[in-house]
Amino acid sequence: MTLDDLERGLKTVTVPEHYRRAAVQHLGVWWTGARYTAFRPQIESLAARGRWELLLDSFYRVLPFGTGGRRGAVGVGPNRINHDTILTSAQGHVHWLRRHFPTERLRVVIAFDVRIFRDLRRVYDPTVPNPLLNMHSRDFARLAAGVYTANAVDVYTVSGEDGFLLSTPELSFAIRDLRAHGGLNISASHNHPDDNGAKLYMPSGGQPVPPHDEEMARDVDAVREVRSEDFEQAIAAGRIRWWDRTCHERYLDENLSRSLDPTARRALVVFSPLHGTGLHTVGDLLPRAGFDLRLVEQQAAGDGEFPAVKFRIPNPEVPESMELLTAEAERLGADLGLATDPDADRLGVAAPHAGGWRLLSGNEIAIVLAAYSIETRREHGTLPPRAFMVKTAVTTELLTRIAKAHGVQMVGNLLVGFKYVGQVLDAINRDGRFGGVEATPADFLLAAEESNGVLVSPALRDKDAAGGALLLAELCARLRQRRQALGAYLDDVYRRYGYAANTAFSLVMEGIAGSQRVRQIMDRLRTDPPPALQDRSLQQTVDHWDEHQFGPFRSETERSARNFIQLRYDGGMHVAVRPSGTEPKIKFYGEQVFAPAVQWEGNGFEVARRAMDDASRELTHLFVKQVLRFVDIELPRPAFLVSSLVSLDNRIDFAAHFLPELEDRLRAGPTTDADRLSTWADERLKGYGRDPRFLVAAGVAEYFRERPLSTERKRLLRQLFGLA
Numbered sequence: 001m002t003l004d005d006l007e008r009g010l011k012t013v014t015v016p017e018h019y020r021r022a023a024v025q026h027l028g029v030w031w032t033g034a035r036y037t038a039f040r041p042q043i044e045s046l047a048a049r050g051r052w053e054l055l056l057d058s059f060y061r062v063l064p065f066g067t068g069g070r071r072g073a074v075g076v077g078p079n080r081i082n083h084d085t086i087l088t089s090a091q092g093h094v095h096w097l098r099r100h101f102p103t104e105r106l107r108v109v110i111a112f113d114v115r116i117f118r119d120l121r122r123v124y125d126p127t128v129p130n131p132l133l134n135m136h137s138r139d140f141a142r143l144a145a146g147v148y149t150a151n152a153v154d155v156y157t158v159s160g161e162d163g164f165l166l167s168t169p170e171l172s173f174a175i176r177d178l179r180a181h182g183g184l185n186i187s188a189s190h191n192h193p194d195d196n197g198a199k200l201y202m203p204s205g206g207q208p209v210p211p212h213d214e215e216m217a218r219d220v221d222a223v224r225e226v227r228s229e230d231f232e233q234a235i236a237a238g239r240i241r242w243w244d245r246t247c248h249e250r251y252l253d254e255n256l257s258r259s260l261d262p263t264a265r266r267a268l269v270v271f272s273p274l275h276g277t278g279l280h281t282v283g284d285l286l287p288r289a290g291f292d293l294r295l296v297e298q299q300a301a302g303d304g305e306f307p308a309v310k311f312r313i314p315n316p317e318v319p320e321s322m323e324l325l326t327a328e329a330e331r332l333g334a335d336l337g338l339a340t341d342p343d344a345d346r347l348g349v350a351a352p353h354a355g356g357w358r359l360l361s362g363n364e365i366a367i368v369l370a371a372y373s374i375e376t377r378r379e380h381g382t383l384p385p386r387a388f389m390v391k392t393a394v395t396t397e398l399l400t401r402i403a404k405a406h407g408v409q410m411v412g413n414l415l416v417g418f419k420y421v422g423q424v425l426d427a428i429n430r431d432g433r434f435g436g437v438e439a440t441p442a443d444f445l446l447a448a449e450e451s452n453g454v455l456v457s458p459a460l461r462d463k464d465a466a467g468g469a470l471l472l473a474e475l476c477a478r479l480r481q482r483r484q485a486l487g488a489y490l491d492d493v494y495r496r497y498g499y500a501a502n503t504a505f506s507l508v509m510e511g512i513a514g515s516q517r518v519r520q521i522m523d524r525l526r527t528d529p530p531p532a533l534q535d536r537s538l539q540q541t542v543d544h545w546d547e548h549q550f551g552p553f554r555s556e557t558e559r560s561a562r563n564f565i566q567l568r569y570d571g572g573m574h575v576a577v578r579p580s581g582t583e584p585k586i587k588f589y590g591e592q593v594f595a596p597a598v599q600w601e602g603n604g605f606e607v608a609r610r611a612m613d614d615a616s617r618e619l620t621h622l623f624v625k626q627v628l629r630f631v632d633i634e635l636p637r638p639a640f641l642v643s644s645l646v647s648l649d650n651r652i653d654f655a656a657h658f659l660p661e662l663e664d665r666l667r668a669g670p671t672t673d674a675d676r677l678s679t680w681a682d683e684r685l686k687g688y689g690r691d692p693r694f695l696v697a698a699g700v701a702e703y704f705r706e707r708p709l710s711t712e713r714k715r716l717l718r719q720l721f722g723l724a
Contacts (some may be wrong), residue, residue, distance in 0.1 A: 001048070086144055094151045109174045111165070156180065169251075172464075175203065176461070207418070210553075217556075267476040270334045271296070304342075310691065321339070335352070369468055418453055421463075503589075503621075508583070521627055533573065538569055542568070565577050572593060696721070
C-alpha cells in the first residue's frame with residue numbers, strides 16, 4: 001500500500017476539499033515519519049477495511065484545545081489522543097513556560113486518572129500491533145514528565161503504583177501550594193474509557209483563559225521536535241519529586257477549614273468514586289471530618305474500564321451511573337448518597353425524598369449549597385458584608401434570586417467552563433474586584449456550574465467535589481437532628497425562593513459531518529432564530545460573538561468559547577445553545593424560573609412542579625426540533641427520549657428504521673422467540689453504545705405507547721427493553 005492508495009481512498013468520502021487536503025498532508029507525515037512507524041500497521045489495516053471516513057476524521061486536523069484542553073478518543077492520527085499529541089502538548093507547554101518565566105527554575109505538577117485503553121469500541125484491528133493498546137493515563141503522564149525533565153523543568157507527581165492518585169481539584173491545590181509554574185492533567189474526566197486528554201494549568205492553579213490558551217495552542221502547534229528522557233532516568237537524576245500523602249493532608253485541611261458547622265457530624269453517607277480518584281478526596285475527607293462513610297464496593301477500586309458503571313460512562317450527571325449508589329444508600333437507610341466522576345471534580349447527589357430517593361441535578365446541588373451556606377452564615381453571624389458567589393451563564397438564575405434575597409453579590413454571566421471561575425477568583429485576589437463586584441477571597445461563598453461542578457474554597461481554581469460533599473453531609477446531619485431529609489429541604493428552598501424548571505438536552509454529532517451541522521445550526525441561530533415557541537415570542541437574542549457588547553476577540557480559542565447564544569422568550573423562558581468544547585456535541589439549556597405561589601403549599605407543590613417541568617421540557621424540545629430543521633432533520637418524539645449518549649445519526653436511524661423494523665418483527669414472529677429477537681436487537685443497535693437496548697428503552701416505550709399490540713407482545717417488549 002502506498003500514500004497514493006490512501007489518497008485515492010480518501011477521495012471516496014464526501015467532504016469539503018480542504019478537509020481532504022489536510023488529511024492527506026497529515027497522513028503523509030505519519031506514513032513516512034520515523035517516530036510514527038509503530039502506527040503504520042493500524043493505518044494499513046483501516047485502509048484495507050475501507051474505513052475511509054474514520055481515517056479522514058483521524059487525520060484532517062490536529063486535535064484542538066477546547067474549554068478543558070485537549071480531549072478525545074485515543075487512537076491513530078493527529079486528531080486523536082496518542083503518544084504524539086501528549087508529547088507535543090508537553091513540549092509546547094515547555095516553550096510557553098520558558099517565554100513567560102525565562103529566568104526561573106521551572107516546576108510543574110502532573111496528575112493522571114485511572115484510564116486504560118482497551119479499544120472497547122473495537123475501532124482497531126486486534127490482529128496487528130497497536131502501540132496504544134493497554135496504555136494507562138499513568139503511561140501518558142510519564143511520557144509527558146520525560147519531556148518536562150529533559151527540558152530542565154522539575155516535575156511533582158504521584159507514582160500511582162500504591163493506589164494513591166492526584167485528582168483534578170487536588171492538582172489545582174498542589175500547583176498553588178508548591179508555587180509551581182503550571183500543571184498537566186492526563187484525564188478525560190467522565191468520558192468513555194477509550195477517551196483521554198491533556199489539560200494544561202496556569203501558575204494560579206486554573207486552566208488558561210484567553211489569550212494564554214491561544215498562546216499555548218500555538219506553541220503546541222509549532223512543535224516540530226520533542227526532547228524527552230526516560231522517566232526512571234529522571235527519577236534517578238532527582239528531577240522527579242513526589243506529591244505524597246503528607247502533602248495530601250494539606251489539601252484535606254483546606255477543605256475541612258470550609259466547614260460551617262463542625263458539630264454536625266451524625267450522618268450516614270454512602271459514596272461511590274465510580275472507580276476514580278474521588279476515593280482520595282471525598283473518600284478521605286468525610287471520614288476525617290467524622291462522618292460515617294460507606295463505599296459502594298463494586299465501584300470503589302480504581303479501574304479505567306469502569307466495569308461496574310452502566311454504559312461505562314462514569315458521569316454523575318447520568319442517572320444510570322448512579323443506580324448502584326442509590327440502591328446501596330436505600331439499603332442502608334443512609335442520609336445522603338454521593339458520587340464523583342473519575343477525576344473527582346464533578347459531584348453527584350442522591351437524596352432521600354418522600355419515602356424514596358431522587359437524584360439532584362447540578363443546578364439543584366448548587367441551589368442547596370447556596371441556601372445552606374448563606375443561611376447558616378447568617379444564623380451564626382459570619383456572613384461577610386461583601387459576600388459573593390459565582391456562576392456560569394447557563395447555571396440556574398435561581399441562584400441569583402437566592403443571593404439577592406440576602407444581599408450577596410453575584411458574578412452570574414460567565415462563559416461555560418470553570419476556568420472562568422478561576423479567572424474571577426484571580427481578579428478578586430489581585431485587584432479586589434471583578435466587574436461590579438468588590439470583595440476579597442475571604443468573602444467567597446460558592447461557585448457553581450450546571451454540570452455538577454461546585455467550589456467552596458478560594459484556595460483552588462477548579463471545581464472540587466470534596467468541599468461540596470463536606471457541606472452537604474453537614475447539612476444532612478443538621479436535618480437528621482430535626483428528623484428531616486435533604487429532598488424535603490430542597491422543596492422548602494423552592495417554596496421560599498421560587499422554582500427553576502430546567503431542561504438540559506444535548507445532541508452528539510460525530511465526525512466531520514457532525515461538525516458541519518453544528519456550524520450550520522449556530523450560523524442560522526445568529527441570522528434566523530426561531531421567532532416563537534408555541535405562543536411565546538422571542539424578546540431578545542444575546543450572541544457572545546457580538547464584539548460591540550462583549551468586546552473584541554483576543555484569540556481564536558476565545559472565539560470558540562464565545563460560540564454561545566442565549567434566547568429569551570415571553571413568560572421568562574430562556575434557551576441557551578453552545579457547542580461543547582470537549583466533546584462532539586451541541587448542548588441546549590432551557591430554563592423558566594417561577595415565583596413562589598400559594599398553591600405550592602403541601603402536596604400542591606409536587607403537582608405544580610411536575611407541570612412546570614413538563615412545560616419547560618416541551619418548550620425546549622420544540623426549540624430543538626425547530627433548530628434541527630436548519631439542517632433538514634425532522635426528529636420525532638421517540639428519538640428525543642433515548643439516552644443522551646446516543647448520537648444524532650443513531651437517533652435518526654432509530655426513528656426512521658429501527659422502530660418500524662422492530663414493529664414488523666413483533667407482529668410477524670412468535671411471541672415465544674424472545675432470544676432471537678433480543679439477539680437481533682443487540683446486533684442491530686450495537687453501534688449505539690454499550691447496553692443499547694437500555695439506551696433506547698424510553699424511546700421504544702413512547703413509540704409503542706398507543707400502538708395496538710397483544711398482551712403477549714407488550715410483555716415481550718417489557719422483557720426485552722426493561723420497561724416498567
